[in-house]
Amino acid sequence: MRRELLDLHRALVDSERRDYERVRGRMTDRAFLEALIGAPELAWLSPLTSLIVRLEEAEENPTEGVRAAAVADCVAEIRKLLRPNAAGFGFQRKYAEAMQRSPEVVVAHGRAVAAVGREES
Numbered sequence: 001m002r003r004e005l006l007d008l009h010r011a012l013v014d015s016e017r018r019d020y021e022r023v024r025g026r027m028t029d030r031a032f033l034e035a036l037i038g039a040p041e042l043a044w045l046s047p048l049t050s051l052i053v054r055l056e057e058a059e060e061n062p063t064e065g066v067r068a069a070a071v072a073d074c075v076a077e078i079r080k081l082l083r084p085n086a087a088g089f090g091f092q093r094k095y096a097e098a099m100q101r102s103p104e105v106v107v108a109h110g111r112a113v114a115a116v117g118r119e120e121s
Contacts, residue, residue: 001055001075001112001115001116002045002052002056002059003115004108004111004114004116005048005052005055005078005112005115005116006094007047007111008082008105008108008111008112009045009049009052010047010086011096011102011104011105011108012045012048012098012105013036013045014102014104015098015101015104015105016036016042016045016098016100017032019071019101020032020035020041020042036113042066044091044094044095045091047081047090048053048081048091048092051077051078051081054088055071055074055075055078056072057070057073058071058073061092069115069119072102074103075116077114078116079116079117079121082095082112082113082116084096084099084109084111086100112118118121
C-alpha cells in the first residue's frame with residue numbers, strides 16, 4: 001500500500017508541477033519544492049502528504065495493538081480522502097481536476113484505491 005500511495009502522490013505532484021509551471025514558467029527542482037511547501041495553490045496536497053507520513057509512523061510503532069489501530073485509522077482516512085468530487089471542496093475537488101488532466105493520476109488512483117482496499121481484508 002505504501003508504494004501505491006507514494007506513486008499517487010508523485011503523480012499528483014508531477015501533474016501540479018506541469019500546471020504550475022505552465023503559468024509561472026520553468027522552475028528548478030528546489031524552487032518547485034519551495035512552492036510545493038509554501039504556495040497556497042499547492043496546499044491542497046497537504047492532506048494526502050500528512051496521511052502518508054502518519055501511516056508510515058503508525059507502521060513503525062513497536063506495540064502491535066497500537067500499530068494495528070493507528071494503521072486502520074489512517075487507512076480509513078485515506079479511503080475517505082481518495083474520493084474525487086468535481087462539485088466538492090478542497091482536496092476532493094482539486095483531486096478530481098487532477099484526474100481530468102492526467103492519465104497518470106487516474107492509473108495511480110486506481111492502484112492506490114485497490115491497495116487500500118486490500119489492506120482491509
